Amino acid sequence: MGSPRVQRWAVKLSAYKYNIVYKPGKHHANADALSRMPVPVKLRKEVSTEQVLMMDMLDETLIDAKQIKSWTAKDTVLSQVHEYILKGWPTETDPNLKAFHQRKLELGVRDGCVLWGARAVIPAKGRDRMLKMLHQTHTGMTKMKGLARSYMWWPGMDQDVERTVQACHECQAHQKAPASAPLHPWEWPESPWSRIHVDYAGPFLGEMFLVIVDAHSKWLDVYPTKTCTSLVTIEKLRQRFSNFGIPKMLVSDNGTCFTSAEFEAFMKQNGISHVRSAPFHPSSNGLAERAVQTFKEGMKKMKEGTIQTRLSRFLFSYRITPHATTGLSPAELMMSRRRRSALDLVVPDMKTKVQQKQLKQKENHDTRSKQRGFTSGEDVLIRNYSYGPKWIPGVIQNTSGPLSYTVSVGTGQVVKRHVDQVRARLSNLETKVEKEKSLVFFPETIAKIPLPEINKPQMLELSSNSEKVSELLPATNTQDEKVVPPQTELRRSSRDRHTPVHLKDFVP
Secondary structure, eight states, X not given: OOOHHHHHHHHHHTTSOOOOOOOOGGGSOOOOTGGGSOOOOOOOOOOOOOOGGGTTTTOOOXXXXXXXXXHHHHOHHHHHHHHHXXXXXXXXXXXXXXXXXXXXXXXXXETTEEEETTEEEOOGGGHHHHHHHHTTTOOOHHHHHHHHHHHEEOTTHHHHHHHHHHHOHHHHHTOOOOOOOOOOOXXXXXXXXXXXXXXXXXXXXXXEEEEEEETTTOOEEEEEESOOOHHHHHHHHHHHHHHHOOOSXXXXXXXXXXXXXXXXXXXXXXXXXXXXOOXXXXXXXXXXXXXXXXXXXXXXXXXXXXXXXXXXHXXXXXXXXXXXXXXXXXXXXXXXXXXXXXXXXXXXXXHHHHHXXXXXXXXXXXXXXOXXXXXXXXXXXXXXXXXXXXXXXXXXXXXOSSSEEEEEETTSOEXXXXXXXXXXXXXXXXXXHHHHXXXXXXXXXXXXXXXXXXXXXXXXXXXXXXXXXXXXXXXXXXXXXXXXXXXXXXXXXXXXXXXXXXXXXXXX
C-alpha cells in the first residue's frame, strides 16, 4: 500500500485531472549552470490533515472468528440457519436455505459461527474479502479451490473462485496457451505439382536454403542461396517451374520475401493462388517445416564432400526412398517411374538375362545361316502358300523391315514375305517359265493361239510336270496373301469301274 505520506499525496492529487503531453528533447531550452544551482529552502513543518477517504483503504484488517460471528448475526440467511440448527429444522423451509437444508445433519454452531464439519460458513458480506485473501498469490484456480475447501464454505463457493480467477488480469496475462485444436490436415491433391509448400532454412552451414515440397508426391527441392530476398526467391521458383510447370497453389509463411509486392505480383502474373499461414504458427505450413527439419538432420550427418555434393547425395537418397505417408518414393509419384541407383545392381535384371540368351541363340543360329538381301526391282521367286506350285515369280517393291520385303507378283498383287521365303530368280529361266505359264494356266491366252501349234497331249504333259510350271500361278486372294490359281473345269476319268475281287465277300 506504500507509506502513509505517499497515500496522503495520492488522496490530495486525486481531485485533479491531468493532461500529459510529450515534448521532444530538441524543443527543450539549454540548461545553464546558474539555473541548476541549489537554492536554500526552509523546510516547513508538515500539517496533519484529516484523511476521510482513507477509511476504506485502511480497512484491510485480518478476518477472525469474532468478525465471522458478527457478520453471521447480521446476515439474514445465516442467522436463520443458526436458529434452525439450535432449535431444529422445520418441515418446509425457504428455497434460499436449500443448500443448508441438504447439509442439516452436518451443520453445527460454535461461538456464534455456523460450521459445516470443520469448515466455517462465511457470510455474504465477508466472501469477497476471503476470495481476495485466497487469490493474493495468484496460485491458480485448482489450488485456490483446494485452499478454500480446507477452511471455509458457502453455497456456490467453487463458482465464485472460478469467476475470480477468470476476472483476474494478471492470471489471464500469464496463462498458458490453450489446448491445441483438432488436427485439420491439408487436402491431398490428386496430381503432382498442384500445391507446393515453400520455406527458408537457415542460416545453416553459412548459407540460406530455399526448400520446396510437392504436396502430392513429397518431392523435395533445395536451392542454396546467399540471401533470401524476393528477387532470389522468384528466380529459384522460376527455375523449378521451367521443369515441372506452374502449380495451382503455393503455401508459405509470412516472411518478408513472401509478403513483398514483387512476390505477390509474380504470383498473380502466373495465376498461382498464394496462401500464407497464420503468424507465429509454423504448424499451418507443417509440410515445409518438416522438410526443413529432415534436410538439416540429413546434412548434419554427412561429413564428406562439399555442400553441393552432400546436398545432391541427400536429395537423391530422399527421392528414391518410399515415403511414410504415401508408401511410394517421391520419384515414382512425380515421374511415374523408379530412378535407377546403385542398389539396383543387387537385384537380378531379367532384361539383361533375356538379352544374353537371345544373343547366344543368334550366335548358334548364324553359324549355319547366310546373310541374304534384295534390292528394289530385283526379280525373285517367293513362297506360295496357296494351291499350285510352291514358288512363283515376283519383283521386289521395297523393304518393309530388317528381314521382310513387299513383292509384286505377275497379276499386280503385292504381298509381304520374309527373306527366308524369297529366292533369287534367273532371267532366262523366267522367260521360259512365263511362256509355259501363259500356255497352261490362262485359257484366254490358249484361245488366241492357232490350233496346229498346240495339242492336248502337250498340254497334259505340261500340266503334269510340276517342276516346269512351279512358279506360274498368280495370287488372287489379297486378304490373307495366298495365291489362288485360275478356276479350271473339274475333269474325271470316264473308264468303267469294277469292284475289287478281294472285296467280293463283303459286298452284298
